[in-house]
Amino acid sequence: MSTTTPASTPVVPGDLSWVPLREELRGASPYGAPQLDVPVQLNVNENPYGPSPAVVEDVAASVARAATTLNRYPDREFVELRAGLAAYLCAEAGVEVGPAQVWAANGSNEVMLQLLQAFGGPGRTAISFAPTYSMYPEYARDAMTGWVAGRRHDDFSFDLAEAERLIAEHRPSVVLLPSPNNPTGTALPHDVIGTLCELVGDTGVVVIDEAYAEFRRAGTPSALELLPAHRNLVVTRTMSKAFALAGARLGYLAAAPELCDALRVVRLPYHLSAVTQATALAALRHADELLGRVEELRAERDRTVTWLREQGLEVAESDANFVLFGRFADRQDVWQQLLDAGVLIRVTGPEGWLRVSVGTPAEMQAFRSALTAALDTTTEGGGR
Numbered sequence: 001m002s003t004t005t006p007a008s009t010p011v012v013p014g015d016l017s018w019v020p021l022r023e024e025l026r027g028a029s030p031y032g033a034p035q036l037d038v039p040v041q042l043n044v045n046e047n048p049y050g051p052s053p054a055v056v057e058d059v060a061a062s063v064a065r066a067a068t069t070l071n072r073y074p075d076r077e078f079v080e081l082r083a084g085l086a087a088y089l090c091a092e093a094g095v096e097v098g099p100a101q102v103w104a105a106n107g108s109n110e111v112m113l114q115l116l117q118a119f120g121g122p123g124r125t126a127i128s129f130a131p132t133y134s135m136y137p138e139y140a141r142d143a144m145t146g147w148v149a150g151r152r153h154d155d156f157s158f159d160l161a162e163a164e165r166l167i168a169e170h171r172p173s174v175v176l177l178p179s180p181n182n183p184t185g186t187a188l189p190h191d192v193i194g195t196l197c198e199l200v201g202d203t204g205v206v207v208i209d210e211a212y213a214e215f216r217r218a219g220t221p222s223a224l225e226l227l228p229a230h231r232n233l234v235v236t237r238t239m240s241k242a243f244a245l246a247g248a249r250l251g252y253l254a255a256a257p258e259l260c261d262a263l264r265v266v267r268l269p270y271h272l273s274a275v276t277q278a279t280a281l282a283a284l285r286h287a288d289e290l291l292g293r294v295e296e297l298r299a300e301r302d303r304t305v306t307w308l309r310e311q312g313l314e315v316a317e318s319d320a321n322f323v324l325f326g327r328f329a330d331r332q333d334v335w336q337q338l339l340d341a342g343v344l345i346r347v348t349g350p351e352g353w354l355r356v357s358v359g360t361p362a363e364m365q366a367f368r369s370a371l372t373a374a375l376d377t378t379t380e381g382g383g384r
């Protein structure tokens with residue numbers, strides 16, 4: 001039995017039968033991993049290290065300054081923030097990105113919904129390749145866009161022949177691909193991204209979702225490097241993962257200035273609050289510190305991959321801050337055993353696999369102990 005209590009009030013599925021809901025939303029449940037108040041939370045790929053007192057102080061002072069003008073709407077074009085994000089991308093990926101090539105919203109989830117609103121729509125199709133981020137079909141549905149999901153190879157590498165076939169068949173106006181991929185951790189090779197941009201051509205955009213880019217292994221390039229060569233390429237990023245700022249809700253993208261201008265047509269006016277802009281700008285001033293634990297997290301990830309393989313498990317190669325491992329005859333049972341031991345991981349990906357986010361060394365020790373115990377009981381029961 002679980003000894004845990006929900007940290008937030010669970011959504012009670014009420015009787016919606018009288019609600020005048022769009023047909024395609026009938027029976028749908030709200031997206032989200034369980035938010036449970038357990039000691040070791042390794043289920044939504046957050047950075048486990050909170051901000052230092054210096055960062056907290058700068059964010060608080062910046063928000064206090066913004067508070068003095070909260071009677072006014074914020075800068076609708078968030079000029080200062082766009083410049084700050086562009087400078088960050090130049091430094092991080094070593095590429096030339098200007099403020100006119102940057103767009104931002106409340107999390108990259110909102111960025112991607114805006115992309116679907118602008119470039120999808122009725123009669124159009126968005127496409128991705130499974131296993132992939134489970135929010136993509138929801139953006140398509142919400143933007144009334146057709147949805148097609150192709151497959152990756154069994155080892156989760158990209159199947160370019162399948163992509164070529166599906167793009168020729170469906171002529172998608174949006175291709176959505178995370179790199180590194182969630183939930184597998186697999187990064188896309190450059191030649192694949194370039195080929196996809198050419199296959200899609202000017203009738204669509206190729207969105208490379210680099211939510212985990214800062215965790216990529218040395219030698220894995222960023223899709224940002226391909227922007228000069230492909231005007232239909234969009235690279236999305238977020239401050240939620242490596243940047244340790246999930247609570248602030250700030251996602252962004254780099255693309256041709258014309259694509260950014262197109263998004264200004266569909267965005268809600270003043271969608272980025274003055275508080276959000278002030279917080280993100282303060283965080284950017286402390287980028288080095290906030291990203292300071294990325295190296296440690298990468299090393300901890302690689303240790304986790306090695307350890308899981310030593311336990312005889314299958315493990316996907318990871319360029320991200322999480323690891324997908326399996327396979328289990330009853331993954332729900334393994335997940336529950338870990339939860340009962342106070343370790344929350346994620347049931348996601350293909351049947352039989354589980355995903356663990358990389359936490360602090362102490363959290364990973366708790367994970368290893370809990371999984372060792374679970375493996376012992378499932379082996380005794382002949383479960384695996």
Ligand SMILES: *Cc1c(COP(=O)(O)O)cnc(C)c1O
Binds near residue numbers: 181
């Ligand atoms: C976590 C994640 C995001 C980030 O979402 P935010 O809205 O920026 O917090 C985007 N894409 C993928 C694949 C993710 O896993």
